[in-house]
Amino acid sequence: MASLEAQTEDLRCVAATRDGRPDAFAGIVGRYQDRIFNTIYRLLGDYQEAKDLTQQTFLKAYMSLARFRGNSSFYTWLYRIGVNAALDERKRRGRNPSFLTDSFALASAEDAGRIRRSSESDDPAEKVLSREREETVTRAIAGLDELHRSVLVLRDIEGMDYEEISEVLSCPRGTVKSRLYRARLALRDRLRDLMT
């Protein structure tokens, strides 16, 4: 997913940040914030929470920068922090399940405006339709269990390959493969009405 050039640039920024130049870290934030945010949003389905966790992800990465050894690429390391943060948040909410649905509905309503604005289509009916469709898909993803959801988001939304996913989730490639298979089946079940 990330080119060699981008990875080199990441490492350059990491080194500069360690030298005490915060603007270098701003480069990292700028490069990855949209992707990290989108991933966390898809994992949680909550706009506000995704924003907080994205911020936390970068701060945590910044504070743990000394521990980044370069064994994996920087961005999978960053993703790992972000995904773990999101999954932890889910666990926390798991103890209070109503919270999830509430905030989820809230997030959807809040996001309606944003999504509508970003929609390319000029036909108002289509906009609403696509928004409803998105909402359905988002809910279906949120309904998956966390192992399935994370692998599905990383592959089908973030477009990572299996190797990268296995780095982010710290699990063998074979596990990624079988989990993804089950995740897709489970999601398809949930979206049966939507799909032709």
Add this chain to the structure above:
Amino acid sequence: MNCDAIREQLSAYLDGELEAEEAEQVREHLASCEACRKELASLEELTGVLRALPRHKAPGEIEREVVTYIERDLLLRAPTRSQGWAVVRKTLGMVTLAAASALIAVGVYVQFHQGERASLPEHGAREYFAGKGRDADDLGGSERFKKGADGRDVRRFALMDKTDSLGLKEGDTGLVQSHTEGTPRVAQTVPEGEIVPHAGEATVPGPAVAKALERPTPEIETVVAFDAEQSAAKLSGDTRVGGSQVSPAGPEVFEVVLAADDFESARNRVVAVAASLGVHPVATERSFEYAGKARLPVNGRTSQFWANSWRRDGTIYGEVTGQAGAGPGGPEESRLAAVLAVDEHKLPQLVARLVAQRSRFRGDGYAGDRLRRRDQSGEGEPATEVAHVKAMPSLRVEDRPPDAVEAKLAEAHRAEDRPTEPDESVRQQAEVTRDENLTRSGEREVAPRLSTVLPDGKEKADELATPKDEARQALAPIPPKPAVRDLKETFADEELKQQLQKRIQEVRLVYVRIYLTVPKPPARETAPAAEPPPATRD
């Protein structure tokens, strides 16, 4: 292979993640199996739906807030790792409170600090060291530090700008305790002075301190070396005021004194209001690890002193504050509630919000709030800011007309959403106070009513007590601070880029100390210090 086995592979086949041999098997099977082809098509449709989901962009403030955090972190980080000797540096002189009693505030920063010893100035008049015991041994060969540059005992600290320094002789103890492991070190006792020890161990000023305190209080006019009018103008947002008297390398220190009924809840509100502007405390009263309180006679009046220290990122900071002539029977006491490091451009907003919150601190219409500015305007003396702050080349507050770069930045900045986006801050605040109305009202009703203290001690009462519109006008000319975001976006022009980088480094931070004045029922007067503070805060 049968259909079940193939279907398990279809997902990876679709992703192109099968080994060549496996992929070939799947291909062969698909050629002959209609059901599996349908299954594959269905999976393809599913992944197509997922890929078509709109991608959400991260909210703009994330980057800004992260970078702000990092800048602050760098600023506050201890320069070295090991523990060691405490360097006590005086920050400033004194201020007045217009009302009955003169208030003396003395700030002493204590910093555990090593590694930069060699860079410490040699003229000793303003550099002070505190500490004893093991720490003293740590000095090793640095004899000049042990002795002080002027050959006098190093264990002393300054009380007032350009006036006295308190000599603490061997065996004496300062109001500021140095301690490296979180345990307050032993202090000594002196007969005179009423001491309220804290955390079981007393820190009591030695006779030398007490003696020094008995010296005549210097004329306030000579000590307060700042222009109150200018200061007030600055606080109200008019940065066009020229000729700052602040020594160029030192951050300004402002003080805000607010009246409050209840110290604890008022402190929480202060923190919440600050958080609503993205300003976070360097320390709050809650994080003070050690608080000693001493009551000493000064000029025949009883004065109170508080010693606080707090720990941050392995560095220990300390501060002594005092209030002269506010002894027993005094109606109120002012205590340091929080120390904030604030971007200069946020200062007027912060002050306005704090003042606008006044009714939350104490009954409406109370006019006892005061803004005081402490500065480091010693003549000819180098700045005496805390050493690691000095490491930032840029803690410079200077007034100059906006130039082309700034104008451009301002434009870029305006194009963006303003730094104080309320929704996040309101949320943060709600966590602290459970009271969202707090900032909301602060944002709406920005009506600073500032009472300024003039150098001659007279109160320039409520000249700034403006109606809302005027207040907004006063707050209008806040120049936008160059943000890293702007920098990045304007990077096309190489020359501009360099200029901007230089400018960016000029982080204009000022310190704001928030004091809270609470009514002091005689029975309660020892209570605050006796109450053990939580060991750490984060």
